[in-house]
Amino acid sequence: MASSEEIREEVIKVLKQIYDPEIPVNIYDLGLIYGVEVDENRDVRIKMTLTTSACPLMGILLYRVEEMVKQNVAGIGEVDVELVWDPPWTPERISPEGRELLKKFLGYDPVEEWRSRVGQS
Numbered sequence: 001m002a003s004s005e006e007i008r009e010e011v012i013k014v015l016k017q018i019y020d021p022e023i024p025v026n027i028y029d030l031g032l033i034y035g036v037e038v039d040e041n042r043d044v045r046i047k048m049t050l051t052t053s054a055c056p057l058m059g060i061l062l063y064r065v066e067e068m069v070k071q072n073v074a075g076i077g078e079v080d081v082e083l084v085w086d087p088p089w090t091p092e093r094i095s096p097e098g099r100e101l102l103k104k105f106l107g108y109d110p111v112e113e114w115r116s117r118v119g120q121s
Contacts, residue, residue, distance in 0.1 A: 001075065002074075002075060004038040004039070004040075004042075005038075007038045007042060007044070007073060007075070007076060008036050008037075008038050010072075010073045010074075011036050011038070011044055011046070011069055011073055012028060012033075012036060014068050014069050014072045014073060015027055015028040015033055015036075015046075015065065015068075015069075016028045016029065017068065017072075018061075018064060018065060018068055020032070020051070020061070021057055021061075023051075023102075024101060024102075024105050025094070025098040025101050025102060026098075027048070027061075027065070028095070029094065029095040029097050029098030029101070030051075030093075030094055030095075030098055031089060031091075031092075031093025031094045031095065031098070032048050032049055032050060032051070032089065032093075033046065033047070033048050034047040034048060034049060034084060035047040038076075041077050041078075042075060042076050042077045043076070043077040043078040043079070043080070044069060044073070044076050044077070044078070044079045044080070045080045045082065046065060046069070046079070046080070046081045046082065047082050047084050048062075048065065048081060048082070048083060048084070049083065049084055049085060049088075049089045050083070050089065051089050053085060058083070062081050062083060065081050066079050066080075066081045090114065091110045091111045091113075091114040092111055092114070092115075094110065094111060099111055
C-alpha cells in the first residue's frame with residue numbers, strides 16, 4: 001500500500017498533466033496549486049487558486065482537477081478541491097520550468113515583466 005507521501009507525489013504527477021486552457025503551462029508549474037494533503041484515510045485535499053477570479057472556465061477547471069485525480073491515482077478515498085484566493089496568485093508563483101516554457105511562448109520572462117510593472121526588482 002502506498003504511503004501518504006507516495007500518493008501525494010502521484011497526485012502532483014496528475015496535476016502536471018492538467019493545463020490552463022489559456023496558458024501553455026500545467027497548473028502545477030503555473031503555481032495554481034497551493035497545497036496537496038493526503039490524510040490517514042487516504043483522502044486527498046487540494047488547495048488551488050486561479051490567475052483571476054473572473055476566469056470563465058473556473059468550474060470546468062476545478063471539476064477537471066477532481067476527476068483527473070480520482071481517475072488516475074489508485075487507492076485513494078475522497079478528493080476535495082478547495083478554491084482559495086488568499087494569498088492572491090502572482091507570476092512569482094510560476095515554477096522555474098513554467099517560466100522557461102512561458103519565455104519560449106511569450107518571448108519574454110513573465111515574472112521579470114510583472115516585477116518591472118509593479119515596481120519590484
